[in-house]
Amino acid sequence: SYVLTQPPSVSVAPGQTARITCGGNNIGSKSVNWYQQKPGQAPVLVVYDDSDRPSGIPERFSGSNSGNTATLTISRVEAGDEADYYCHVWDSGSDHWVFGGGTTLTVL
């Protein structure tokens, strides 16, 4: 089955840029979605289809995808961005949907 690998944690100072990676075999050929989840809340979609943003999501959130790595970039990080972030793809080979293990973003 298809596997997505994320770093367990990323730390960044306020105002800096956070980059959260999601690794997978030839992930560049798939469409990657990213979700933000704060404690006690349901996940919220922040980027879909590699780089599109749902309405209401700040432009500070952006995504890219190439080769074996997809990246969620959060510019000008704020304290309110502290959360768990998950990448997500559909694997056409198995008709299964897959989530990465999640990355905890800490704002220092």
Place this chain on the structure above:
Amino acid sequence: QVQLVESGGGVVQPGRSLRLSCEASGFTFSSFGMHWVRQTPGKGLEWVAAISYDGSEKYYADSVEGRFTISRDNSKNTLYLQLNSLRTADTAVYHCAKRLLEWSHALDPWGQGTLVAVSS
């Protein structure tokens, strides 16, 4: 306003069954594929099952195949997940989620979830 509200969770013994429901509002339910995703307390997200807009296509994670059944009633705007032969490893918060767009596999929004605890 799109809203998804899950119900039906609870404490159940191993080997028993449970049926979860997800009531949808604020959108044309019969036009969108739907998913169930679970989250073990303190851990990550695990995709469980998906169903097409008309119920004709169903997909399951290997961990639940043959034990769980996803279904929907478009006349009631409701999604279901029948959980049979429950195991302690099935303990989790179960979220329902709407497919964002017809051509995208992204999920948005998600319900708050309902807790299933399997324990003897």
